[in-house]
Amino acid sequence: MLFPRTQTGSRRVVVTGAGIVTALGAGWAANAAGFRAGRTAFRPVTLFDVSRQRAKIAAETDLPMRLPPSSLSPNHAKRLARASKMLLLAAHQAWTQSGWRAQDDLPVVVGTTSGEMSLGETYLRDGLAFPRARRHQPSRVTHYQAQQQGLDVCSALGFSGPITIISNACASGANAIGHASDLIRRGRSERVLAGGYDALSQLTFAGFDSLQALSAAPCRPFDAARDGLTLGEGAAVLALESADVARRRGAEILGEIIGYGAATDTHHLTQPHPEGRAALAAMNAACLCARITPEEVDYINAHGTATPQNDATEAAAINRWAGATASKMPVSSTKSSIGHLLGAAGAVEALVCLMALREQFFPPQTSLEQADAACRFQIVRQPRDGRLQVAMSNSFGFGGANATLIFRRWQ
Amino acid sequence: MNGAPGIFVHGTGAVSPAGWGVEKLCGAWRENHPLPVQELARPGWDSKLKVRHVPPPATRPEFLAHPRLRRSTAVAQYTVAAALEAIGADAAEIRSGQLQLGVVVCVLSGGVTYSRRFYEEVLRDPSTASPLLFPETVFNSPASHLASFINSDALNYTLVGDGGAFLQGLALAADWLADERVNACVVVGAEENDWIVSDALDLFAHETVHAAGAGAIYLKTAASGAAAELGRITDAFSFTGRQNRAEAVRQMRAQLPACAPGGLFSIEQARAIFGEAFTASAAWTCVAACEAVRRGKAPSVVSVPGRHQQAIGAQFVKANDLACARRDKSAACAA
Numbered sequence: 001m002l003f004p005r006t007q008t009g010s011r012r013v014v015v016t017g018a019g020i021v022t023a024l025g026a027g028w029a030a031n032a033a034g035f036r037a038g039r040t041a042f043r044p045v046t047l048f049d050v051s052r053q054r055a056k057i058a059a060e061t062d063l064p065m066r067l068p069p070s071s072l073s074p075n076h077a078k079r080l081a082r083a084s085k086m087l088l089l090a091a092h093q094a095w096t097q098s099g100w101r102a103q104d105d106l107p108v109v110v111g112t113t114s115g116e117m118s119l120g121e122t123y124l125r126d127g128l129a130f131p132r133a134r135r136h137q138p139s140r141v142t143h144y145q146a147q148q149q150g151l152d153v154c155s156a157l158g159f160s161g162p163i164t165i166i167s168n169a170c171a172s173g174a175n176a177i178g179h180a181s182d183l184i185r186r187g188r189s190e191r192v193l194a195g196g197y198d199a200l201s202q203l204t205f206a207g208f209d210s211l212q213a214l215s216a217a218p219c220r221p222f223d224a225a226r227d228g229l230t231l232g233e234g235a236a237v238l239a240l241e242s243a244d245v246a247r248r249r250g251a252e253i254l255g256e257i258i259g260y261g262a263a264t265d266t267h268h269l270t271q272p273h274p275e276g277r278a279a280l281a282a283m284n285a286a287c288l289c290a291r292i293t294p295e296e297v298d299y300i301n302a303h304g305t306a307t308p309q310n311d312a313t314e315a316a317a318i319n320r321w322a323g324a325t326a327s328k329m330p331v332s333s334t335k336s337s338i339g340h341l342l343g344a345a346g347a348v349e350a351l352v353c354l355m356a357l358r359e360q361f362f363p364p365q366t367s368l369e370q371a372d373a374a375c376r377f378q379i380v381r382q383p384r385d386g387r388l389q390v391a392m393s394n395s396f397g398f399g400g401a402n403a404t405l406i407f408r409r410w411q
Numbered sequence: 412m413n414g415a416p417g418i419f420v421h422g423t424g425a426v427s428p429a430g431w432g433v434e435k436l437c438g439a440w441r442e443n444h445p446l447p448v449q450e451l452a453r454p455g456w457d458s459k460l461k462v463r464h465v466p467p468p469a470t471r472p473e474f475l476a477h478p479r480l481r482r483s484t485a486v487a488q489y490t491v492a493a494a495l496e497a498i499g500a501d502a503a504e505i506r507s508g509q510l511q512l513g514v515v516v517c518v519l520s521g522g523v524t525y526s527r528r529f530y531e532e533v534l535r536d537p538s539t540a541s542p543l544l545f546p547e548t549v550f551n552s553p554a555s556h557l558a559s560f561i562n563s564d565a566l567n568y569t570l571v572g573d574g575g576a577f578l579q580g581l582a583l584a585a586d587w588l589a590d591e592r593v594n595a596c597v598v599v600g601a602e603e604n605d606w607i608v609s610d611a612l613d614l615f616a617h618e619t620v621h622a623a624g625a626g627a628i629y630l631k632t633a634a635s636g637a638a639a640e641l642g643r644i645t646d647a648f649s650f651t652g653r654q655n656r657a658e659a660v661r662q663m664r665a666q667l668p669a670c671a672p673g674g675l676f677s678i679e680q681a682r683a684i685f686g687e688a689f690t691a692s693a694a695w696t697c698v699a700a701c702e703a704v705r706r707g708k709a710p711s712v713v714s715v716p717g718r719h720q721q722a723i724g725a726q727f728v729k730a731n732d733l734a735c736a737r738r739d740k741s742a743a744c745a746a
Contacts, residue, residue, distance in 0.1 A: 001666060002582035002723075003418070003644040005589075052538045071652055102653075105646070113549065115571070124530055124607060131455025134614065141611040145519070147572045147720045155652035162647035163720065164579060165571040167521075167550035175568065179583075186590060203530045206537040207545035264514075264567040266559040269479065269546045278564060398546060399555030401567065 002162075005188050013181045013258075014410065016251040017100070017239030019093025019195075020351050021086045022338045023059035023232055027093060032355045037383050038366035040337050042218045042230055047082075047118075048202040055214035058200055059232030059339035061086065068092045070156035079139050083116045083199035084149050086235040086344075090195060091153045098239035099251060100191065102158035108150050109164045109180040109194040111172025113343035115146030117201035149197070167343070169397030170303075171262070172196055173236065174346025174405055178260035180240050181405075190245050195237030196347030204342065205231060211270065213307055219340070221304035221333035222311050222379050224370045229305040232339025236347035238354075253410040255354040258390070259292070261285025265400030271309055276317030278402040279303075279394065283321045286392065286404035294322045297329070297406070298388040299356055300377075301349045301363070303396045304333020305340050314394065315374040322377065332380040336365035346395035350405050353391035357409040362386050418585045419637035419730055421595075422629035423698040424496030426489040428463035428622050428685050431472075432496060433698060436626070439684055440699045446685060448620055453606040460609040463622040463686040465489065479556045482543060484522035485603040487553035489625035493694075494557050494597045497629035501595060505561050512563040513593035515580040516554035517570045517600045519689035522547050524605045553601060565593050573717035574678050574693035575647055576600070578725050581628065581697070582644045588632050600694030601625035612687060615718075622686025626694025628701065634730055639704035639711075642726035643668075649721045656722070663714070663722035670712040670726075676700040677714045689718065700727050 020027065023041035024034030034041070041059045050056045063085055067077055070092070080088065087110070100106070119140040126133060142148055150163035166175045173196020180194030198204075208214050208231060215228035246253055263285060265278035272279065287293065303314055322329045334352050335341075341348050352363055362380040371379050393405045425432060428446050429439035439446060450459035465485075474480055474491050494514075495502060504510040526548040532540040546552060551569035558567050566587055570576045577600035584596035602608075602623055609621040630641070645666035648659035676699055681692040688695075693715045700711035710728035717723070 001643055001646055002579070003585045003641060003725075005586075050537075052536060054538075112571075120526075121530060123611070124527060125534065127607065127610060128454055128531075128534075131453070137611075138614045141614060142719070145571075145719075147576075151649060151651055151720065154649060158653060160649055160651045160654040162579070163572070163649050164583075165576075167569045167571045168567070169549050169551050179568075182586070182590075186586070188586070202537075203526070203533060203548075206533040206540050207529065207548065209537065210540045210542040210545050212542075262566055264555075264558045264564045266555075266562060266564055269552060269555055269559075281564065397551070398549045399551040399567075400558065401551060401555075 011185055011187055012243035012256060013184045013240055014243045014246050014256050015238050015254040015354060016241055016246050017094035017098030018254055018351050018354060019090035019237045020348060021061060021089045022234035022348060023061050024338055026089055032359055035334055035337060035352055035355060035363040036361045038337060038364035040218055040367060047200055053209045055209055055216050057230060060200060061233050071158045072156045079143055081116050081119055081143060083197055084152055086199060087149050087197040088153060088156055090235040090237040091193060094237040094239045095157050100239060106159045106161040107183060107189050107192045108153060108161055109176045109192055110150050111166045111176035111196035111343045111347060112146050112198055113167060113169055113172055114198060114201060114204055115149060116144045117203055118199065119144040121202055168401035169399050170342050170345055171395040171397040171401035171403040172343035174395035174403035175262060177238060177347055177350050178262060178403055178405055181257040181260050184240055184242050191241040193237060194240055195235060196344040197235035198233060198341055198343040200231060200233040215306060218367055219306035219335060220367045221306040221336050221365060222372050222375050223368050224372045226306040226308060226311060229307055230339040232341045234341050234344050234348055236344060236351045255357050255410050256408045257405060258408045259286035259290025259406030261289060262403045265402055270398055272313040272396060274313060276313040278400055279314055279317035279396055280321050282402040282404040286406050290406045292390060295325050297390050297392050299362055299391045300329060300331040301353050301393045302331050302333045303394045304335055311372065312374055315372060319376045326376040329377040330362050330380050331377045332363050332365045334363050336367045346403060349393045353393050353407045357388050357391050357407055360385055360388060416589055416632045417634060418588055418630050418632060418641040419634055420628055420639040420701045421631050421637055422497040422499045423701050424493035424627035425695060425698050426465055426492045427624040427695055428465060430466055431468045431492060433702060436695055437699060437702050443684060445683055451606055451609055453610050460606060460613060461620045462604050462609055463620055464604055465624050474560055477560050479559045483556055484525050484547050486522050486601050487556045490516055490553040490599050490601040491557050491560055493625035493627035494599050497597055497627035502561060505563055510595050511565040511593045513565050513584060513587045513596035514554050514558055514563060514567040515570065515584050515598045517576040517580045517690040518550060518602065519573060520602055520608050521550045522552060523608055524603060527605055527607050573720040574689050574715050575717040575721040575723040577690045577693035578644055578715055578723045579647055584630050585641060588630060595631045597627055597629045599625055599627040600690030602688045602691045620686040622688040624688055624691045626691055626698045628697055637730040639701045639727040640730045642710055642728040645724040647721045647723045659722040660716045663724050667712050667724045668726060674710065675712050704729055
């Protein structure tokens, strides 16, 4: 029953499976290698026509020819479009690594901004151009909707469970993982499959271009001359469970989620408050949840979109939050490698933090030329190894959705 | 291990094809007759789609003068109207920061009219597509506008799903309140009309009339002054390869208690009277159930077999009934 629920004291939440698909590749190894080296994955957009847009590049993901074996019927699998495939690939990786078996009630919490938008676009285009040609329209309606991607994951992996779709703009993936960790921490569930996904679509690309938020060149977060973001696409899914359950079954633990905080910026629909009050509130709330101070954080994976306003606001928030420790705080935005993945960003960047903690490296942003003077912290510019125990990930979105996750190395 | 605190309904709000306000919604619910249907043109068709629109408000709501809401979508305006009605006099305490308000807005199609308009502009010429439209297409823009209007910087989630998402939203709000992460929480289900949604619905349920509007429920942990108490919310039983719709509905109903005649509030009734408005239909059903409890009928059981995602149900009881039961239980434990 969702209510009333018995509550237990605070439980530790660990990650026992992780799946990731980005323009750097599919899976932990390909992405960890890319992020460790600060590789960039931008190229001309091929998925739709951008000839009339200001920006013409993005971080497109190459999908494998075949999906992994699943319980989906061949007909059903054939109807899946990019976003569904990316989510399914990431979920399959996380599921396989976790060693979980199908059970009746496994909650799924997923963040997205646009579900399978490309199918919605096709539906409208065909509806306008060929209104009487209805043959493919029902399938497009079904597979366009975000909850269908969640249902597909359940059906493909052979389990059933409540599906929660959180759509808090670019913080969606972080909110999904944060909410899932809350469910376990508060004793409301033992395991949750959580993550985020978004595929490139013409509507979203044109939308950010209309706002003049896209850069014509690969994005340069926190650079003094930054001029906008670059879009990307992908998915990341984490298998989360209580530490006790994971230990009991002898699961390999990839890391621990120790903090989650969220706050709302009421300043403007698309612009953050210049002082980054909500960003600061989210970071403070996550630290309170984790019971740590800024001195204990070894690395921040910033939201760092490379828009002038976001980075200035985030820099102000990090400066205030870190206080005296700011000058020693290593910070980078891995959007410099794979672009802004919107609803997937928070989930992918959470996984980047886990990679950094597990493999002991600082993900660099090699495209930085001249750091903005507002950044009092150290921006990681070159690949380097390091000793990391705690990593923080920031995600901020349209509508003032702000979320912060904190991870600890598992030893 | 300890028990969750009681969660109480302190207000309800509604915007529906019956009009603006809970009174209009409940009046139509009691009469139990389908409301008049309007027609909606769709490109390329001579025949028109059947819909139920929200009638214009008797007077222009004051909130429309707010800078964030002047050009907002219909779904954002319905969201704010229903939420403000539900929150009532507590709005002042929220604005002053005395009450930390959580916001949960549940949608299926969101700001679909602006999305369609924006994409039509993109198809014509992406270089001139309007930057005013795009931000309003984002699913969480109604929740953001509401938070801005009422000055709430606390937790704020937008859930996407079929009608059952509204009950998931109630459960989420109950969790936030139980965890003391907010002092109050408003949960809204909201949808708007557009030919593209009606056209899509027509593919699957030709006789179903698409509708627009919003419903809201305002929750707190204090019992005093409450209209009803949240008795239970069942699990959300998804329609998956392993569990079809019929099985999901059966399991949901198995978790609901029996109710007296007249005590069952089904989303099917909301669909029949007002039309299919997905999350808003589920919200109207819950609002009608809460109002029935407030007027003295008790308890009310809500059944929401969603259209394609999940089956989920709830129970609302008189505000004092569960509190008495809890008191009796603790007294027995102490003894």
